[in-house]
Amino acid sequence: MSLMDRWVQHADRLLRTVAGPVPAHRPSPAKALPPTHLDDDARRHAAGLMRVNHTGEVCAQALYEGQALVAKAAHVRRALRHAAAEEEDHLAWCEERLRELHARPSVFNPLFYGASFAMGAVTGLLGDRVSLGFVHATEDRVVAHLEAHQKTLPEEDHRSRAIVEQMRQDEAEHGEAALDLGGTPFPAPLRSLMAASAKLMTETTYRL
Numbered sequence: 001m002s003l004m005d006r007w008v009q010h011a012d013r014l015l016r017t018v019a020g021p022v023p024a025h026r027p028s029p030a031k032a033l034p035p036t037h038l039d040d041d042a043r044r045h046a047a048g049l050m051r052v053n054h055t056g057e058v059c060a061q062a063l064y065e066g067q068a069l070v071a072k073a074a075h076v077r078r079a080l081r082h083a084a085a086e087e088e089d090h091l092a093w094c095e096e097r098l099r100e101l102h103a104r105p106s107v108f109n110p111l112f113y114g115a116s117f118a119m120g121a122v123t124g125l126l127g128d129r130v131s132l133g134f135v136h137a138t139e140d141r142v143v144a145h146l147e148a149h150q151k152t153l154p155e156e157d158h159r160s161r162a163i164v165e166q167m168r169q170d171e172a173e174h175g176e177a178a179l180d181l182g183g184t185p186f187p188a189p190l191r192s193l194m195a196a197s198a199k200l201m202t203e204t205t206y207r208l
Contacts, residue, residue, distance in 0.1 A: 023092060026089050028092075029093070029163050038101075046153060047098060047103035048207060050103070050160055051098060052201070052205050053146070054094035054105050055105070055201060058105075059112050059116040059201070061084060062114070062120060063116045064083055064120065069124065070125050072127065073128050075181070083135070083177070090170065094163065100159070112201060129184045132178040132179070132184070133179075133186050135175065138175075140191075141194055143171050150164055150165065
């Protein structure tokens with residue numbers, strides 16, 4: 001595709017990601033599980049965590065889009081697009097679960113999308129190896145984040161737990177695939193900076 005075609009594709013993805021709803025390519029892992037009653041405190045906590053996860057997926061769409069837009073190699077661009085398609089499933093699942101919990105996505109999603117797109121484009125301009133290394137570092141951080149959610153989600157919220165577990169598996173695969181494609185592992189100081197940024201997003205979007 002030409003650069004103009006890519007920008008049109010990006011504009012379409014931006015609108016679908018921020019405005020929604022995003023269609024899922026795979027059925028939600030929660031579909032096969034019966035609804036479970038949650039008291040108000042448990043429901044609010046589960047909603048807060050799933051709102052954070054939803055915003056994380058908004059950021060993932062923006063990151064992959066920024067990286068794919070400037071990727072040098074066609075096979076790297078295809079890999080980024082493929083990962084983004086799976087992330088669309090996560091976005092749709094989280095959005096659906098938020099509705100079930102009578103909650104809304106974060107009001108800060110457009111802001112986080114813009115910041116994440118810029119970050120993705122910058123790392124992409126540094127070269128495909130750096131860009132893929134950034135994918136690995138990001139997904140490694142996301143896996144840790146999802147594992148922490150598994151520990152604090154209400155025990156009886158099986159539907160949210162099923163979604164988070166499938167997301168965790170997919171994110172781990174995306175990270176390893178990025179290294180297999182030639183990504184350069186990020187040093188510890190940069191990973192610490194990324195963790196601090198992720199903490200800011202989490203604390204900002206848990207309630208809003």
